[in-house]
Amino acid sequence: MGKLVLGYWNIHGLASPIRFLLELAGAEYEEELYNTIEKKDEWFEGKKESLGLLYPNLPYIVDGDVKMTEHLAIMRYIARKYNLAPTTEQEIIVSDQTESFVFDIRFRFYRTAYNTDNYEASKVEFLELANKKLPYLNNLLANNEYVVGDRLTYVDVVVYDFLLLMRAFEPELISKNANLARFIDTIQKLPKMNDYMNSNRWVKRTFCAPFATFKGSM
Numbered sequence: 001m002g003k004l005v006l007g008y009w010n011i012h013g014l015a016s017p018i019r020f021l022l023e024l025a026g027a028e029y030e031e032e033l034y035n036t037i038e039k040k041d042e043w044f045e046g047k048k049e050s051l052g053l054l055y056p057n058l059p060y061i062v063d064g065d066v067k068m069t070e071h072l073a074i075m076r077y078i079a080r081k082y083n084l085a086p087t088t089e090q091e092i093i094v095s096d097q098t099e100s101f102v103f104d105i106r107f108r109f110y111r112t113a114y115n116t117d118n119y120e121a122s123k124v125e126f127l128e129l130a131n132k133k134l135p136y137l138n139n140l141l142a143n144n145e146y147v148v149g150d151r152l153t154y155v156d157v158v159v160y161d162f163l164l165l166m167r168a169f170e171p172e173l174i175s176k177n178a179n180l181a182r183f184i185d186t187i188q189k190l191p192k193m194n195d196y197m198n199s200n201r202w203v204k205r206t207f208c209a210p211f212a213t214f215k216g217s218m
């Protein structure tokens with residue numbers, strides 16, 4: 001079987017946690033990158049409907065006969081394949097809730113980041129929400145090294161990538177929550193993550209597209 005292919009825009013966006021997970025899994029992969037401006041049509045008018053995807057979208061992966069979209073479903077697929085999925089009922093209960101909890105905040109964040117009419121007011125509202133929600137994650141990580149306990153799973157990557165986004169948006173969201181800062185450090189220091197960040201596969205991109213009000217960078 002050839003290398004897994006990951007298709008996405010040339011930003012971090014929703015492919016970022018997938019890239020991190022592939023690296024931590026030690027998977028071989030290559031990327032098909034679409035430029036959010038110049039190559040927009042290559043995706044929308046060209047590839048989108050031609051790949052045979054059930055729900056055509058970006059990001060997508062093609063892994064042998066498997067073709068799929070939906071970034072969290074992709075992460076769960078990779079996690080099952082590389083033994084990075086939660087397994088016990090208790091692990092799954094914590095993992096599923098955390099994934100969903102983070103997803104809600106992340107999508108609310110994008111509404112602000114891409115808001116062009118009323119960005120400042122939207123930012124204030126988002127910060128209020130994030131300041132209320134992040135302490136719950138901070139509490140979970142007070143006793144657990146990783147989200148499900150003492151074992152790395154894909155949901156750690158979901159959380160890690162989300163925390164990098166929050167830190168880029170407002171550093172205090174992390175500095176006020178010591179366990180979140182420590183968690184970022186723990187994941188960053190994993191040998192495979194460290195190797196990735198020091199390799200030529202690691203490309204600094206913006207978190208959001210060039211037409212977003214908040215683009216953000218690592």
Ligand SMILES: N[C@@H](CCC(=O)N[C@@H](CS)C(=O)NCC(=O)O)C(=O)O
Nearest residue numbers: 013014056057058059069070071072
């Ligand atoms: N529910 C999808 C959302 C995917 C999505 O919103 N993709 C955006 C970029 S983040 C996009 O530009 N999709 C291209 C398209 O609509 O064809 C997921 O979680 O992967």
